[in-house]
Amino acid sequence: MKKILLSAIMLLGLAFTAQSQEISKHALGLRLGDNNGFGGEISYQLGLNQKNRLEFDLGWRNSRDVDAIKGVALYQWVWNIDGGFNWYAGVGGGLAAWDHDYYNNNYRYNDSGTYVFAAGDIGIEYRFKEVPLTLSLDARPEIGSGYYDDDNFGFDVGLGVKFRF
Numbered sequence: 336m337k338k339i340l341l342s343a344i345m346l347l348g349l350a351f352t353a354q355s356q357e358i359s360k361h362a363l364g365l366r367l368g369d370n371n372g373f374g375g376e377i378s379y380q381l382g383l384n385q386k387n388r389l390e391f392d393l394g395w396r397n398s399r400d401v402d403a404i405k406g407v408a409l410y411q412w413v414w415n416i417d418g419g420f421n422w423y424a425g426v427g428g429g430l431a432a433w434d435h436d437y438y439n440n441n442y443r444y445n446d447s448g449t450y451v452f453a454a455g456d457i458g459i460e461y462r463f464k465e466v467p468l469t470l471s472l473d474a475r476p477e478i479g480s481g482y483y484d485d486d487n488f489g490f491d492v493g494l495g496v497k498f499r500f
Contacts, residue, residue, distance in 0.1 A: 358382040358413055359462075362469060364497030366392055376407075378495060386413055390425065390456075396433075405431035407475075409456050419464060425456040429477075452479025452489070462499075471495035 362380040376394035383389060387410070394405040411425030430451050437444040458473025477489040 357385055358388050359467075359469075359499035362497040362499045364469075364495060366394075366471075366493045366495040368394075368475070368491045368493030376405075376493070378497060380497065387411065388413060390427075392429075400437050401433060401435050403431060403433035405429060407454060409454065411456060416459075419462040420459065421462065422459045423457070423473075426454070427456070428453045450479050452477045458493075460495075467499040469495075469497045469499060471497070 359380070360382045362378075362382075364378050366376040366378040367374065368376070374394075374396055376392040379391045381389045381391075390407075390409040390411055392405075392407040392409075394407070396403045396405075407427060407429035409425040409427035411423045413421050413423045415421050428451065430449065432447070432449045434447040435444065454475055454477045456473055456475045458471055460469050460471035462469045471494070473493050473495070475491040475493065477491065479489075
């Protein structure tokens, strides 16, 4: 645990010494992941200045047993690694609603609800210079109450494609 904490502190120290790169004022795209079954999200980014942005995601899931919708808002700090490569970290939260219908032989389970959660976000992205396209890979831990599977912790790894305008 001490090694993880020390590594995190060193990484944050390095982050504050990195150079910045211009952030697009607007970006719209898709983020594909699988947090507690959420498959896809529509993602919008709003650049606030050269180092910060807001990200808003609207996710949905439609499977055999669970239907759900989830909204997430994140504040992100962005640091340039080299050229078009950036890495970013952020914090935020969200709200979700779900409906769980399970049928197996003579057994039927039906439940629904809403939950709120806090989220973190860390990732890497590449911004193409020739076209207004950004590819990203991130991890998003979430903690909250009221998840449909009684687990108050979620972890999502997502792949994003966004068009800048």
